[in-house]
Amino acid sequence: MRILKEEKGQSxxxxxxxxxxxxxxxxxxxxxxxxxxxxxxxxxxxxDVKNINNSLTSLLPKFS
Known part of the structure; x- marks a missing residue:
């Protein structure tokens, strides 16, 4: 009867x-x-990397 009351193993x-x-x-x-x-x-x-690289390269003279 004790087996029926214990459900810890089942859960x-x-x-x-x-x-x-x-x-x-x-x-x-x-x-x-x-x-x-x-x-x-x-x-x-x-x-995308080539486009970003070209954009940054074109901005470089403006910051120099």
Whole structure:
């Protein structure tokens, strides 16, 4: 009868399953966004950095 009254083990197992599911979702999202952001990085580096560099170079004579 004591087994029926103690539910600490059951709730601990439920928390472990819940946190395990959350961890799996977070890892899957991190892998997805890593692939998404790594593909975007090349485009940003090629175009935006050159434009910013050219803009800063054109401003240099004004501050000298």
């Amino acid at each position: 601990a197992a439920e928390y472990i399953l819940l946190f395990g599911g959350i961890i799996v979702i977070v890892i899957a999202a991190a892998i997805y966004y890593k692939n998404y952001l790594s593909g975007m990085g090349n485009d940003v580096n090629k175009t």
